[in-house]
Amino acid sequence: MAQVKLGILGAGGIAKVHTAILQQDERVEIIGVADVVAAKAAALAKEIGTAKAVGSLDDLFALGVDAVYVTTPNTLHVQPVLQCLKHNVHVFSEKPMATSLAEAEQIRQAAAASPAIYNLGMNRRFASVYKRVKELLASGEVVPYLAQIKMNRGELLHPAWTSDPQVTGGFLYETPFHLMDLSRYLFGEVRSVLCEARQNLSPSELDTFAITLTFEAGTIATFVTYAHAGWSFPFESLEVYGKYSTIATQELEKVMYAPGLQQAALVHDFFQLPSAEKWGYVEEDRLFIDAIVNGTEPPVTAEDGFRSLRLLEAIYESATTGKKVNLSKTMEGKAAW
Incomplete structure (x- = not known):
């Protein structure tokens, strides 16, 4: 071979x-x-x-x-x-x-x-906890009415380059971007964005965001991401609420699924898996090489990456203007590109 x-x-x-x-x-x-x-x-x-x-x-x-x-x-x-x-x-x-x-x-x-082939590295899509969440949603077992997403970006200022937009592109382009992309992966395309943001620690940029995402499928999500909590546990979490059901993650270690009233919750614990596998790097690398060798679709295409970046920029737009941003109209306008 x-x-x-x-x-x-x-x-x-x-x-x-x-x-x-x-x-x-x-x-x-x-x-x-x-x-x-x-x-x-x-x-x-x-x-x-x-x-x-x-x-x-x-x-x-x-x-x-x-x-x-x-x-x-x-x-x-x-x-x-x-x-x-x-x-x-x-x-x-x-x-x-x-x-x-x-x-x-x-x-x-x-x-x-x-x-x-072009592929964008979005390892969270292939992380063990989020693969389990995706299975529950894709099967229809849980219809997501509401979600809460949280990311503590604990490294801001340590080292100093992490707060330099000339290196990072901006606060949201670092770790929070993973969960913006993940939200699209789990819940589909975003219809509208509304964001409030503040500058609390960074000398040069907004570093505290409270975001409301409304998805085309009807799911509503709140997403908070900020610099001032450090890597306090859990630095990353997702909660999804369906009909009397809840899915909750703790970092990339554990996912709990409560399927309904008066039913025991099911817990998947991935703590002991090797980090590269648990965090999704092993699978995204394998799928990229598969695409080259077998001619299959890359795991995250340029179109997919573009749409996630459009979401990120819509969040910044809402944060700076104070207005809701409608992504559906924006993407319709780009359709002829």
């Missing part, structure tokens, strides 16, 4: 998560690691063993890569992705797709025009 020759662009912490998984896939050979900091590229290449340390994306192309993982900071995703698609090289981009809707549209168009 021919191996997928793979390169890594950006040798930080998330790159190490992916390379540890990909090294276990016999269909993959990691042949290059590129980073602007030569020592970081060299260290990860040595750890992999089969990879050459290089300085740029062009150097990875010169090595003959079939696919590239873009694991650079948020604001540095767009140009490498566009270059990969232009060279017909498959690309897995860590979230977010871009840090503006205009740039996301560039990727959307490039992905549609290229024979190469």
Whole structure:
């Protein structure tokens, strides 16, 4: 079986998560690691063993890569992705797709025009707890009337770059974006957004958000995300309420399902699973390689990524204008793109 020759662009912490998984896939050979900091590229290449340390994306192309993982900071995703698609090289981009809707549209168009596969890394979709929630909703066992979503973004200011929009794109582009995407994945497209936001800790941006999401299917969700609670437990949670039924998650460790009145709750505890599996990284990497080898659909397409980014920008728009934003009309207006 021919191996997928793979390169890594950006040798930080998330790159190490992916390379540890990909090294276990016999269909993959990691042949290059590129980073602007030569020592970081060299260290990860040595750890992999089969990879050459290089300085740029062009150097990875010169090595003959079939696919590239873009694991650079948020604001540095767009140009490498566009270059990969232009060279017909498959690309897995860590979230977010871009840090503006205009740039996301560039990727959307490039992905549609290229024979190469584009995939956005949204690991929460494949995390054990949320797969269980998805099963309950997709089967119709629970019809979601109301949901509550919470994310403590505990790392703001520590380190300092986490509050620098020039690196992150903005507060919501970091960890909270995962749960915005997850809300669409679980409940469908969002019809409207209303948000109140404040600037409490960050010297440069809004960092406290109270958001109401109304979905096309009728579900209403409240979503709160903020910087000032630290990583207090649970730093991430989801509660879904149906007819006398409740689904509740605690971080990425546990999910409880109460199916009805006077019935025992069912608990799935994933605490002892390896983190890479529990958090969904193993499955999203496998599905990306499946798409390359078997010609199947990538786990998160450019269209999907674009719609989640549109939701994020609608939240910012509502926060700054104080008005409800109707996404249905917005997406209708984009349909001809």
